[in-house]
Amino acid sequence: MSAVMGSYLYSACQKASADYTTLISDIVLAQQATPQLRAALEESSRLPDSEHIQYIDYFISLSKQHLNNIQRSIERHRYLIADVEYLNTHFSELNSRLSELSQQAQEAQQRPELRAPLQRMAIEVGGAQSWLYNQLLEKVRAISVQQRLVMQRLSIAVSALLVLMVSAAITLCLAVIYLQRQRNIMHRLMLTDELTGLYNRRHLVNVASAALIQAQRDRVPLSLLLLDLDHFKQINDNYGHPTGDEVLRQISQLLRQLSRPADTLARIGGEEFCLLMPSTATHDALQAADRLRREIEVNTLSGTDLHAHPTVSIGVTTCQSGSLSFEQLYSFADKALYQAKALGRNRVESLLPPGAPQPIPRHKLALIFSSANLATLKRQLFE
Secondary structure, rough: HHHHHHHHHHHHHHHOOOOOOOHHHHHHHHHHHHHHHHHHHHHHOOOOOHHHHHHHHHHHHHHHHHHHHHHHHHHOOHHHHOOOOOHHHHHHHHHHHHHHHHHHHHHHHHOOOHHHHHHHHHHHHHHHHHHHHHHHHHHHHHHHHHHHHHHHHHHHHHHHHHHHHHHHHHHHHHHHHHHHHHHHHHHHHHHHOOOOOOEEEEHHHHHHHHHHEEEEEEEEEEEEEEEEOHHHHHHHHOOOOOHHHHHHHHHHHHHHOOOOOOOOEEOOOOOOEEEEEEOOOOOHHHHHHHHHHHHHHHOOOOOOOOOOOOOOEEEEEEOOOOOOOHHHHHHHHHHHHHHHHHHHOEEEEEEOOOOOOOOHHHHHHHHHHHHHHHHHHHHHHOO
């Protein structure tokens, strides 16, 4: 269909853009030569015979030349040939009669009695010329009118085509934008938890795998925190699942606010969350975990009628230089979380892989700092 429409538009453009100026000029010149030949025959009685014949021959040859020019102009316009094909016989007859008229003019030079028939024949030839040229002009005028109509239709068609193309382009752009949005929504739904808006386990595994590779390349530690809300089942049983969902949403929002931009926070179970902390040593992870625990403990949940604030138990583990897989790292954090639950909940416990440097307990860390301060004081006194 595109090829057919393209061919039609090309043909219409060629026909509409045809220039008939030269053809019209040839017809006008031929029309002007017709009365001149008739006038030459009427002047024959007042001119010598030799001058009279030369005068007639000149205008006959001029008429034949105009006739040939018109035919050549028609041949150059291939879209006009079919419209004036019915005039081909008249062109041939007129050419023959002009040749016959020239021959009779030569004979009339020797035979004066042929001058009167010669004039009658010239009048008939002039009439045939006038009819033929008028027919050509009418046909060219009709074609010019058709040209204007074709140009108008082409303008309308091109305008409509442009409107359709613009509409199609806008529709296509809107469709692409809509599909892109749908793709983003689907991608987000695949990677996030519907209730809390946090990342889900699938995204956490992908991010953790890449983070472990980066930690191994940079030889930096990577810590993992598992958080579990204490006695969450009792909240669902006593206050209903809508209240439990609201608690999860508000706790998720609080965890998101307290975590760093570089950390990855995900909900991996019903009331279980995971926080991946790249480039974080064990003691920093423990401090961050204890801060999260304390903030959740004192946080007041809005829009709920809970009699007590929810608490959280946290298990912490650290991988040195990315030497473990995510499953292994998760297993150590899960065991630390189970230990925190077993020791009374609302607490932070850590479990490191074998061979990893163990964190210094807080009371020993304070003692070290106190000894260091005492040694510094003694040195200052002796100095």
